[in-house]
Amino acid sequence: DAEITQSPRHKITETGRQVTLACHQTWNHNNMFWYRQDLGHGLRLIHYSYGVQDTNKGEVSDGYSVSRSNTEDLPLTLESAASSQTSVYFCASSGVGGTEAFFGQGTRLTVV
Amino acid sequence: KNEVEQSPQNLTAQEGEFITINCSYSVGISALHWLQQHPGGGIVSLFMLSSGKKKHGRLIATINIQEKHSSLHITASHPRDSAVYICAVRKPGTASKLTFGTGTRLQVTL
Numbered sequence: 001d002a003e004i005t006q007s008p009r010h011k012i013t014e015t016g017r018q019v020t021l022a023c024h025q026t027w028n029h030n031n032m033f034w035y036r037q038d039l040g041h042g043l044r045l046i047h048y049s050y051g052v053q054d055t056n057k058g059e060v061s062d063g064y065s066v067s068r069s070n071t072e073d074l075p076l077t078l079e080s081a082a083s084s085q086t087s088v089y090f091c092a093s094s095g096v097g098g099t100e101a102f103f104g105q106g107t108r109l110t111v112v
Numbered sequence: 113k114n115e116v117e118q119s120p121q122n123l124t125a126q127e128g129e130f131i132t133i134n135c136s137y138s139v140g141i142s143a144l145h146w147l148q149q150h151p152g153g154g155i156v157s158l159f160m161l162s163s164g165k166k167k168h169g170r171l172i173a174t175i176n177i178q179e180k181h182s183s184l185h186i187t188a189s190h191p192r193d194s195a196v197y198i199c200a201v202r203k204p205g206t207a208s209k210l211t212f213g214t215g216t217r218l219q220v221t222l
Contacts, residue, residue: 031208042114042198042214058209090155094208101145101210105154 002027006091006104013111019078021107023091029102031094032074034058034066036087037106043090049074081111115139118199118213125220131186133216135199138180145210146173146184147198155198158184189220 004025013019025032030051035043045058047066055066063085065077078085091104119134135144146158159166159173161182166173170189175182186193196217200210 033209035212040214042116042212043200043210044212045209048209092155099208100157100160101208102157103147103155 004091004093004102004104006089006107008107009105010108011110013081013109015081015083015111017081019081019109021076021078021089021091021109023074023076023104024072025091025093025102026072027093027095027102028071029093029095030071031096032068033092033094033101034064034074034076035090035092036060036085037090038087046076046089047074078109081109083111085109086111113138114213115211116199116201116213118197118216120216121214122217123219125189125218127190127220127222129189129220131189131193131218131220133184133197133199133218135182135184135213136180137182137199137201139201139203139211141177141180141201142204143202144175144182145200145202146182147200149196149198149215151195158197186218191220191222194219 007022033048034046037043044060046064049055049068089107092101094101116137143162145160147155149155170187172185196215198215199213
């Protein structure tokens with residue numbers, strides 16, 4: 001069965017360190033998204049990609065970057081982790097034309 | 113003001129009750145999604161709809177485009193329905209990007 005997986009599921013890191021969260025999907029979807037989920041804010045878009053070599057900033061992109069070198073993967077990098085980036089991160093994918101979205105299990109990141 | 117508002121924020125029901133969760137939005141949309149998130153778990157898509165009504169098991173989703181309102185109904189609720197239910201909209205011209213409500217936390221007790 002096709003799926004979307006995130007790793008790690010939990011991560012504790014120190015302020016200032018670079019951190020990369022992995023997202024891998026086997027749906028062969030062109031569209032991939034990274035969201036963060038915080039109490040009182042719902043899910044907010046960090047970065048997104050509509051295909052290989054395409055990346056775009058979302059509403060809360062400061063301090064984050066992504067790259068898309070193949071269809072399956074969209075890793076999210078925190079260049080220099082800050083306590084404000086403590087959150088739960090979700091990766092999602094969908095097909096062309098805005099089909100149903102599929103979400104990963106989430107990564108809980110704590111920056112100390 | 114959020115573009116997507118859900119009510120109530122929290123809801124407690126007894127097993128067997130009929131439950132309604134509401135979603136209002138203030139922008140034009142091309143589709144509306146209802147999602148489910150269990151505690152500590154991932155997010156699962158329940159429905160995607162752009163008009164009318166959809167049903168899956170005990171879950172029913174309706175949308176009124178003119179009134180910019182959608183409802184999610186759960187019939188014969190069960191403790192396993194306890195979760196956060198999230199409404200999200202896709203705006204025209206934004207491809208697959210979603211704008212989310214803050215969720216409704218549902219607890220169903222025995």
